[in-house]
Amino acid sequence: DAGVIQSPRHEVTEMGQEVTLRCKPISGHNSLFWYRQTMMRGLELLIYFNNNVPIDDSGMPEDRFSAKMPNASFSTLKIQPSEPRDSAVYFCASKIRDINEKLFFGSGTQLSVL
Amino acid sequence: RKEVEQDPGPFNVPEGATVAFNCTYSNSASQSFFWYRQDCRKEPKLLMSVYSSGNEDGRFTAQLNRASQYISLLIRDSKLSDSATYLCVVKVGGNTGKLIFGQGTTLQVKP
Numbered sequence: 001d002a003g004v005i006q007s008p009r010h011e012v013t014e015m016g017q018e019v020t021l022r023c024k025p026i027s028g029h030n031s032l033f034w035y036r037q038t039m040m041r042g043l044e045l046l047i048y049f050n051n052n053v054p055i056d057d058s059g060m061p062e063d064r065f066s067a068k069m070p071n072a073s074f075s076t077l078k079i080q081p082s083e084p085r086d087s088a089v090y091f092c093a094s095k096i097r098d099i100n101e102k103l104f105f106g107s108g109t110q111l112s113v114l
Numbered sequence: 115r116k117e118v119e120q121d122p123g124p125f126n127v128p129e130g131a132t133v134a135f136n137c138t139y140s141n142s143a144s145q146s147f148f149w150y151r152q153d154c155r156k157e158p159k160l161l162m163s164v165y166s167s168g169n170e171d172g173r174f175t176a177q178l179n180r181a182s183q184y185i186s187l188l189i190r191d192s193k194l195s196d197s198a199t200y201l202c203v204v205k206v207g208g209n210t211g212k213l214i215f216g217q218g219t220t221l222q223v224k225p
Binding site for chain 2: 041091
């Protein structure tokens with residue numbers, strides 16, 4: 001089992017650029033979550049999907065953020081345009097809905113917006 | 115008010131000490147509760163679920179008080195390897211519910 005795979009591991013970009021973060025959940029998992037972690041705010045839920053359908057995106061900071069899950073094995077989180085305050089670690093996590101609540105996290109993407 | 119609140123610490127304790135962390139949650143309809151552990155620069159991992167009657171896993175004991183809306187984690191005989199951030203997690207919203215994380219409590223166990 002390869003676990004949740006995120007790419008890239010690190011991203012450094014300039015303000016105003018588009019950033020795309022990618023996630024491959026564990027095969028067979030049907031819930032996928034995007035979190036953002038900063039020292040000030042901790043781990044914040046941005047959006048989550050059940051069976052590829054977005055269920056709650058109330059945590060998405062603003063219209064600059066968008067997320068998609070075109071199929072069960074792939075999701076993206078896009079920031080356009082990026083701003084320095086978006087700098088954080090972005091985690092993707094997956095689980096089997098309703099079976100248990102054990103979330104499996106990817107290693108995260110460290111995003112720095114200069 | 116945050117949905118899940120924890121004392122960020124850090125808690126600095128000697129090896130062998132017993133240490134307890136508390137967490138409070140604001141949504142009385144919260145259904146499920148967990149403790150996750152996060153090592154420095156790593157992803158969070160499930161430590162244990164928290165059951166209404168309380169539960170134990172080796173040196174770790176979790177308790178839930180629904181009336182007061184708080185959860186606790188007790189670590190006995192702490193080891194150097196217990197040094198980490200401990201995240202309180204609450205599920206809200208029914209079957210399609212979401213998992214809300216507290217900001218975490220940092221534990222440093224010193225020799």
